[in-house]
Amino acid sequence: MIDVGQISKSFGRHAEIKAVAGISFQAADGAITGLLGPNGAGKTTLLRMLATLIVPDGGNASIDGMDIVRDRAEVRRRVGVLSDARGLYVRLTARENVRYYGRLHGMRDQALEARVERLLHELGIGDLADRRTQGFSQGERMKVAIARALVHDPQVMLLDEPTNGLDIMSTRNLRELLRAMRAAGKCILFSSHVMQEVSALCDTIVIIGHGRVVAQGTGPELMSLAGEASLEDAFVRLLGSGEGLAA
Amino acid sequence: MSTPMSGGALSRIGAIVAKEITDTFRDRRAMLVTVITSVVAGPIFLALILNMSANQAEKARTLKLPVVGAAYAPALIAFLERQQVTIETAADDYENRIQAGDMDVVLRIEPDFESAVKSGSAVKVKLIYDRSRDRARPAIEQTESLLNGYGRLWGTQRLLLRGIAPQVARPLTVESIDLATPQQSGSLVLFLVAYYGLFAAVMGGMAGAIDTTAGERERGSLEPLLVTPITTFELATGKWLAIALFNALVVALTLAGFYLTLRFAPLPAIGIPFLFGFTELVRFLLVLLPLIALMPAILVYVGMRGRSLKEAQANISVLLFLLSMVPVIQIFSQRKEPAWAAWVPVSSQYAMLNRALRGDAIPVLEWLQSAAAPALLTVLALVAAARLLNRVAARAPS
Numbered sequence: 116m117i118d119v120g121q122i123s124k125s126f127g128r129h130a131e132i133k134a135v136a137g138i139s140f141q142a143a144d145g146a147i148t149g150l151l152g153p154n155g156a157g158k159t160t161l162l163r164m165l166a167t168l169i170v171p172d173g174g175n176a177s178i179d180g181m182d183i184v185r186d187r188a189e190v191r192r193r194v195g196v197l198s199d200a201r202g203l204y205v206r207l208t209a210r211e212n213v214r215y216y217g218r219l220h221g222m223r224d225q226a227l228e229a230r231v232e233r234l235l236h237e238l239g240i241g242d243l244a245d246r247r248t249q250g251f252s253q254g255e256r257m258k259v260a261i262a263r264a265l266v267h268d269p270q271v272m273l274l275d276e277p278t279n280g281l282d283i284m285s286t287r288n289l290r291e292l293l294r295a296m297r298a299a300g301k302c303i304l305f306s307s308h309v310m311q312e313v314s315a316l317c318d319t320i321v322i323i324g325h326g327r328v329v330a331q332g333t334g335p336e337l338m339s340l341a342g343e344a345s346l347e348d349a350f351v352r353l354l355g356s357g358e359g360l361a362a
Numbered sequence: 363m364s365t366p367m368s369g370g371a372l373s374r375i376g377a378i379v380a381k382e383i384t385d386t387f388r389d390r391r392a393m394l395v396t397v398i399t400s401v402v403a404g405p406i407f408l409a410l411i412l413n414m415s416a417n418q419a420e421k422a423r424t425l426k427l428p429v430v431g432a433a434y435a436p437a438l439i440a441f442l443e444r445q446q447v448t449i450e451t452a453a454d455d456y457e458n459r460i461q462a463g464d465m466d467v468v469l470r471i472e473p474d475f476e477s478a479v480k481s482g483s484a485v486k487v488k489l490i491y492d493r494s495r496d497r498a499r500p501a502i503e504q505t506e507s508l509l510n511g512y513g514r515l516w517g518t519q520r521l522l523l524r525g526i527a528p529q530v531a532r533p534l535t536v537e538s539i540d541l542a543t544p545q546q547s548g549s550l551v552l553f554l555v556a557y558y559g560l561f562a563a564v565m566g567g568m569a570g571a572i573d574t575t576a577g578e579r580e581r582g583s584l585e586p587l588l589v590t591p592i593t594t595f596e597l598a599t600g601k602w603l604a605i606a607l608f609n610a611l612v613v614a615l616t617l618a619g620f621y622l623t624l625r626f627a628p629l630p631a632i633g634i635p636f637l638f639g640f641t642e643l644v645r646f647l648l649v650l651l652p653l654i655a656l657m658p659a660i661l662v663y664v665g666m667r668g669r670s671l672k673e674a675q676a677n678i679s680v681l682l683f684l685l686s687m688v689p690v691i692q693i694f695s696q697r698k699e700p701a702w703a704a705w706v707p708v709s710s711q712y713a714m715l716n717r718a719l720r721g722d723a724i725p726v727l728e729w730l731q732s733a734a735a736p737a738l739l740t741v742l743a744l745v746a747a748a749r750l751l752n753r754v755a756a757r758a759p760s
Binding site: 126166167168169170188191192194196198199201202203204206207211215216218219220221223247260263264 | 370373374377378381384385388389581582583584585586587588589590591592755756757
């Protein structure tokens with residue numbers, strides 16, 4: 116699970132860009148938690164801090180009890196990341212791409228090979244395993260990226276705008292995958308600016324605006340909080356405007 | 363904060379090396395560029411030079427000399443023919459032909475040759491050529507030498523006829539002692555082998571390195587990497603090692619190319635004894651080792667700085683161009699290198715390569731001096747690259 120306490124981060128020479136200005140929330144295991152907010156709201160910065168790529172200026176966060184600053188190595192072991200930039204190596208096969216990450220996580224030999232094979236198979240790209248990722252479709256690339264993120268069997272999945280640029284079929288595929296991971300007890304946190312996505316998938320929603328938490332709760336809770344009959348209207352009401360959000 | 367080097371670090375570095383080498387070998391464009399510019403170019407160029415030299419030697423031995431007015435000096439012609447020269451009649455437009463490069467040299471004997479001889483005055487013959495034509499030089503020089511020889515012979519005869527010992531007219535003899543061993547001649551060949559060996563060490567890793575470094579950033583594959591247990595120093599080291607191994611392979615292939623070219627070239631004809639044997643090959647590799655380690659580290663740093671492939675390519679090209687100019691500058695400077703030059707990378711390697719080609723052994727101390735700066739710079743470059751990657755990871759999202 117993820118526990119975030121008043122975390123903050125600023126950029127710029129005089130820390131003038133307050134990307135994250137004190138965010139607190141929790142993401143439970145066996146649940147999908149969504150970060151909804153317009154672009155520039157601080158979602159990506161938040162996710163990167165949780166992924167231990169950036170060190171926060173203030174506050175703290177822990178993943179499965181491990182502090183993201185003090186226990187960086189432990190956190191990385193427990194976290195799988197799917198970010199906007201897929202970054203696959205086009206001259207390597209799907210298998211080789213996933214295997215590379217497995218090796219970096221310290222996995223080896225039979226155990227690694229078996230895991231890679233299983234993952235690619237479960238994701239439905241088993242027959243593409245030994246093809247170079249050069250000509251892969253969006254959906255196929257996404258699946259390789261997911262396999263890569265899951266190779267070390269992390270407890271927590273962080274996804275940054277995962278359906279960006281995906282077609283409908285791939286989006287549906289991804290949703291099924293996330294639901295399957297939830298059923299397996301994993302803790303899933305993903306960010307999006309697409310309202311429908313968040314409302315379709317998430318158990319808990321954290322609405323983020325200007326680096327702060329605007330509201331959080333389940334869908335029904337947010338609707339009653341905003342006094343709106345639809346989630347979409349609730350989002351717009353709570354954020355103050357629909358700007359930067361997509362249906 | 364970085365994890366100390368451990369078994370885990372080594373196996374991660376090993377994983378990076380394996381992946382980068384596989385990736386580079388599958389990069390057809392990079393492989394093609396590398397093979398053409400580094401591996402094949404040197405030996406091919408060498409083969410062409412050797413072929414040209416051999417042809418020139420051939421031409422020098424069987425000199426064909428076009429003559430105008432051969433009938434006016436039968437004794438001179440007879441002398442030349444005894445010296446294995448083939449006398450031909452020159453065409454009327456010989457001046458045009460010489461300027462066009464179709465003829466090398468023409469000997470012109472005037473009708474007043476006989477009368478000048480009889481009257482005991484100085485006899486002139488004309489030698490017409492274009493000395494700026496490289497190809498014609500052997501013929502020109504040989505003809506001049508033969509004619510001067512004839513003149514001396516004739517002069518000696520005249521003196522003897524008058525009862526004067528020839529030494530009276532030539533009181534000073536100059537005896538030339540050439541200290542150049544057989545290996546020291548053929549200086550163009552020497553330069554070529556040293557330069558291209560150096561070139562392979564400096565440029566060999568470049569084509570593959572650009573994608574390995576800047577390509578990672580451009581493709582956005584850097585971030586997911588940094589979420590694994592890997593540290594930026596391990597990442598920089600792994601990439602460095604992969605590029606260095608590739609570089610070493612390129613150098614080895616280039617030197618093997620030289621070895622084979624010189625082995626099967628018609629050497630005895632141009633008088634260069636076999637000067638690139640197995641010993642020289644090994645010496646070359648040892649001399650170039652510090653550069654093979656240093657260049658990839660620089661490539662990693664410069665490449666990782668570039669935000670895109672194009673930027674990295676531009677930066678790297680400029681850097682490598684400057685480096686490859688160093689030996690050229692050394693050639694033109696003409697002075698003996700100062701003692702501190704032994705510490706300067708590229709320059710010191712070039713000097714030692716030339717020594718190896720001359721058949722000298724490389725003193726261990728000098729090799730250590732040449733390796734010191736590269737070793738230090740390599741570590742600095744890798745540390746700098748690691749810190750750069752940390753900054754890249756922590757930058758604000760765009």
